[in-house]
Amino acid sequence: MSPAAGGGAPAVDDLLAVAPPGETPDLSGAHPRLGTDRVRMLSARGVRRPTSRGDLLIVEGRPDHGFVVVLAGRVAVVAAFGTPEQQIVRVHGPGRFLGELGLLTGQVAFSTAVALEPGEVLEVPRDRLRECLLRDAEFCDEILRASLLRRSLAIGEGHGFRIVGSRFSADTRALREFAMRNRLPHRFVDLESDAGSESLLRTLGITPAETPVVIWHDVVLRNPDPAELAALVGQRPVRHRRSRPLDLVVVGAGPAGLAAAVYGASEGLSTQVVDAVGTGGQAATTSRIENYLGFPAGISGTELAERAEVQAVKFGATTHAPAEAVALDTSGGLHVVRLRGGDTLVTRALLVATGARCRRLPVPRLDEFEQTSVYYAATQVEAQLCVDDPVVVVGGGNSAGQAALFLADHARTVRLVVRERGLDEYMSRYLADRIERDPRIEVHLHTEVCDMVGERGLLEAVVVQDSRDGARSTLPARELMVFIGADPCTGWLGGTVALDSGAYVCTGRSAGDGGGDGRRSPGLLETSVPGVFAAGDVRSGSTKRVASAVGEGAMAVRLVHEHLAHAR
16 A cells, blocks of 8 residues: 555646546446455455555556455546556445456556545455455355456556557567467557657657567566566566475466366366466467357457466466476476476476467468468457458368458458368358358368468468369458468477377377386376376377367366376
């Protein structure tokens, strides 16, 4: 709790002068009012504090000060506090709590909370809040739902930091992908189209060679990598655990890895998850998953991953991204995962859930256009780039179909290039039917991309060829979206476990005799090295579906328990 110091008195005075009367109505379900029983439960674990007009209860860019409940008075939630763009986005009264998803994940706050009048608040430390969430399932659901909704609102309203760079820059794309994959509130300022971007850079003394930049209040990161951005928002680096091995390390935070984290942590295993980019894996590149059990209206891959991560953290698992595994050492009785940058994780059991990386098109000039015009995902980042542009989507599976439908809401034209003879050969029938009925999508069957057209690295069109008669045609395209399958991310394993001819991880009977110990065969998801398991798309013979990956991740934890019991 601090007085109005962070943004300066004038900022507070200006804000209070325009504060609306009353509190903001809760039209979204993101701002529930806690009942008397819940306040009493929290009071036993927290501290009541009086507040004065202008007190800063939560400060944007700093770690949250715990779970804060308004007991008396009104509190404003302010975006860009202390800057010329500051604005009140919410006003909360008695019974409402402050903060959003950072309360649960440990990230910094993405807005500032300012007391509008004298009152009182209840502050509960984060670890004590977790106790309450585990004891009261209904309260837990209420807080989780509200926190997720508030994060979605913050993203939609453009709170948080700014990424300033060219839409054609690979470094800019990496930062935007990291921000989107990790659901971080931010705004993108495109040097190619934003009229005020150049004057902004001049004011900050930044040259074009130093872009992209990340700007957040008085912090300016020049050409940062995702790890620097992660540190800015409070995503802690991996900690050394040499003296005390973990029970379970999960490499890969896709559906399989996150499921293992949830079940492992909830069953008492010390569990840590690392991922090279962020949570969600291949699923995070999907705009909407419509055939996943329990979500009849569908859910985006990033939302599903976000919910799973919060669930894992609730049970005590830790997640870290970016943290790329580069090597595995299984020579001792424990497993050592080496991360890029030199950190290591030592564990009694390991789950390989690194999934697969999108396959590149084998066409001329791909390298020339890949950094500016070729994409392997269809999220809001790609949708913003495709506005009013002609787009070509390549692929005949569900990912390509979902991308075509999603991008049709943004692009000028969408052409779907499919080498199969029919849409439903590899695509779900419901999805194929929807595409066939959509007049915005032009489908080219038994057709493949054979060349790319453009100048100075900017794509203008793709040349496609009909596999039946060899006829070629040119399709206008500013962006090319590629969904033609994937290759497993197993290079980091360095020959430590058995792989099949496609470099997928062998498990169960196909893995051999369990490392040659001659005493037992590998379990269903166990690799050729005892205590090392694999789940999801990286596993040989797996079903490439979100539901099956989640099931395998959960099953792997049961096998981990058996291994740990056997190893004692």
